Amino acid sequence: MMMNNQRDWWKKAVVYQVYPKSFQDSNGDGIGDLNGITQKLAYIKSLGADVVWLNPIYQSPHVDNGYDIADYYQIDADLGSMADFDRLLTTAHQLGLKLILDLVVNHTSDQHRWFQEAKSSRDNPYHDYYIWQDAVSGQVPNNWGSSFGGSTWEYVPAVDQYYLHLFAKEQPDLNWRNPQVRQAVYDIMRFWLDKGIDGFRMDVINLISKVAGFPDGPIIQNKQYGDYYVGTANGPHVHEYLQEMNEQVLSHYSVMTVGETPHTGVQDAVPYVDARRHELDMVFHFDHMHLDYGKYGKFSTNRFKLTDLKRVLSEWQTTIAEHQGWNSLYWSNHDQARAVSRFGNDSVYRVASAKMLGTLLHMLQGTPYIYEGEEIGMTNVNYRDIQSYDDIETQDVFKRLTQIENLPVQKVMEMIHCKSRDNARTPMQWNRSTNAGFSIKQPWLKVNPNYTVVNVATAQADPQSIWYYYQRLIKLRHQYDIVTTGTYQLLDPDNPLVFAYTRTTATQQLLVVCSFATHISDWAIPVSLQSKKWQPLIDNYPIVADNETANLTLQPYEAKVFLRAL
Template identity: 65%
Template sequence: MMSDSLKWWQKSVVYQVYPKSFNDSNDDGVGDLNGITEKLNYIKELGADIIWLNPIYDSPHIDNGYDISNYRTIDSSLGTMTDFDQLLKKAHELGLKIILDLVVNHTSDQHPWFKESQKSKNNPYHDYYIWKDPVNNHEPNNWGSSFGGSSWEYVNTVGQYYLHLFAKQQPDLNWENSKVRQEVFDIMRFWLNKGIDGFRMDVINLISKKADFPDGPVVQQKKFGDYYYGAANGPKVHDYLKEMNSQVLRHYDVVTVGETPHTNIEEAVKYVDRRRHELDMVFHFDHMHLDYGKYGKFSKNRFKLKDLKIVLSRWQTEMAKHHGWNSLYWSNHDQARAVSRFGDDGKYRVVSAKMLGTLLHMMQGTPYIFEGEEIGMTNLHDTRISDYNDLETLDVYKRFQNDYHLSKEDIMKTIHMKSRDNARTPMQWSDSKNAGFSSFNRTWLKVNSNFKDINVDQAKKDPNSVFYYYQKLIWLRHNYSIVTTGEYRLIDNNSQVFSYERVNSDEILLVICSFAHETIQYKVPIDLKQLKHKVLISNGDHYEWDDNGNIILQPYAAVVYLIKTKQEY
């Protein structure tokens, strides 16, 4: 069981803002920093404590800002440094904290370091990146890029290949070079000295590669996502993070969360064990991989509830056992919309969105809400490939056509399910033009066509909306310490229900979440049914259990009971 002396970020809820898609203040079709400032009161009203901003730095936007050409300037499409300073000031005045994306596994190929790097092997910046000589007139190994093709690009001027685990315009930095590490640490200090409250670190577990750059298995080359072989959780990654913590992070009261793809729980605890002084949290992907199949992420599988129980429960128990802390999320800028992927975005959109929120927010860890999740925004459906902007989506469309010879209809079904642009569509504020996001004739990405029915204005007029339900979930976390400190225990007594307890010395939270499309019966554990209890929150009515401990659950029901084990109410 956790100590009561928690860090501020352990009691917090994070709201993720994708700047290009949040709010357009100058009516050019692209969201911006001033647009975020205009909506700070909305985030405060929801109850969130921390705002995570996706990259706001100068970028050619090959990968929507994750290809950075200058870490110390604001991208002109988003505003100016003055705009950022004003955003940070107003957020702090409202009691909101700001964390930024730190993208330092790679830069843009337009970054001055890389432009110098490719001039000559003798250039002092050449060793800022990972360059390798050809092997038998071919690439140094068989690694594939995340966005298709080889992860190596040949440059005639130096007669070498550089590594890019992502797009060819995103060359990987060479963290073996101590000068690179010091450059990164200086960038971090620049923003921390401005007063930001922490970093989300993009693919931070990829910064150390295996020294011999081994080939991946041949069979792996036929799969999607093969680029992590020999790159994830490399031999020096923990040394680098300890150095980062010692030289930078420990001198500021901030929070860090690392994105760590292809990292199991045994490896993850090394990053977040408080005694190791590396990171505060990591984003794992185990629950994101439950619906993967033949085509990796871009498969049309549906997750299995039994697998979801195993994965989330394991992360709950193992993190607590190893002095770690969970980051809790259903979706983000790289994933499909939560209610479409894990719930039902049709008839049961509202109740299933509330159920998913309940399941996640009552667990131990720091919850992350991706913009629009709190009003139940959904995936796109009625779209053509020309409506998409995402590099990954466009690459998959071509690969499915050219390599797998799938029909356009099948390809679009998959894209409707899994494209990253599902999450990146403009925020739906109202039922007016462009969902109130912008008055410009054309937005940078198509607005979801269901904005007339799903928007903030509509949600705030309805006392039973997803928005107010999320608001209450956040309030419960802030006001009931058991939500942050209680021990987690899975109750696996129903194949259609995810239920668990949070336990402390004199209370129990009983959380019951149905994934069934129909009305079902649930039986309360025998040791609880005679105890005094009250409903803290539910997405329906009449969830009292009878004398035998039976509860009738409506489709996608969610209910949380507070049970006193030592005293009556």
């Protein structure tokens, strides 16, 4: 697809997400790096993607794998140098790829110069860059529990105050009420935009405005602390801040923005993405990610219900479109389980279900995000012991569930196998050689043992592989405007096995039918859609000539897309 200069170029684009530490190691230290990404840009281009999104590449102590930033203007030494980044950016643009970076400005690392100054004295000018509270009757300011265990408040004797950290204690939250903080953030953004990057993914951006008074949150089930979202999610000034950011920075560049917005329903999301409000282009919501939550929250081993998935995705499709907004489309990312393991079938029907999930997502309205390895059907990893896991969240959950909840270790390991963030962070599986071709040295995180079967080289040698199927899906999005502009309508909402919908313009209509069944099933085409005009557009099984206009016979995890003129 030829990219144009229109400000909404991202509407027809497909984004490929790269987790830098796990993509490709170029210098043999076991850690992926920028030069490794540069080496593989041609691979991403050949798949058909238009945009590459990099998780944080800035200087960091890596308490939270780069989401604790110590210097926004420096490249992390493990990943390379600024010269390496400049080469990466230049190469991407030469290939016709755009590049977006992670913007992490709800919090910094406690090693950031600002915080080092802030904790030294209440009189230090940087003290007000962060959120401080005095003790309340000798206790922490409220009952909020951090995402990685313990209280969200950490005491600093030198100033006799607590600072707020929604995540690890090494990740103090910035005080966005301070205009100097906001201007400092805008300066960081301009630095990278002036280098020529093409946009930002904004980490937990809806949490930057806290509710005054820091009210206690409801106690989270199976935890001793309160839910901090009550005083942080979609706070009182967040839209004011984002509009200021847009006016002062983003509006001066032709870029894309996507905000990560946990604890945000579709109605909450509308103000962020309504084009008339000039805030963000799209947001990552979590409604479909929460469908399999249960007694132990994210780490429950429940299976989602298809009727719930249809309801949630359909609500986002219709509501966002009604308000002149735009959807992000994703099954997985660096914080989530592998798509085919969570929503598909990663054993007998790994290939078929991975293709089906790709079809369902890429035919929706919005910008699709492909997480590295999704295009070859990479699966969750099943490490045998907790020591093999690196993720701070996973380690906290294991400790809490085994020591406080007294659950059997085997049970907790099953939960971690389902939901650990490390499922997504295992090294990219390039070929059958040692360490999956990721590195000549033992990687920072163990490779999934199934790399001898699931890898890029094997996929590219098979014309029927998931890889080539994804390539076809991307071509269809680029070729047919209806995939970008068509109106969405859900069909057969109560069917527990089939997700079917139409996309319609004044002159064309798409019919998308996706089976989630492990057996052959029949699906009745609605009477209003029964027609001999339908032409097969793509199918993850060999297309069989069929003149039947009233019913479709679907193979396990089959996906069918038809097109007709109106």
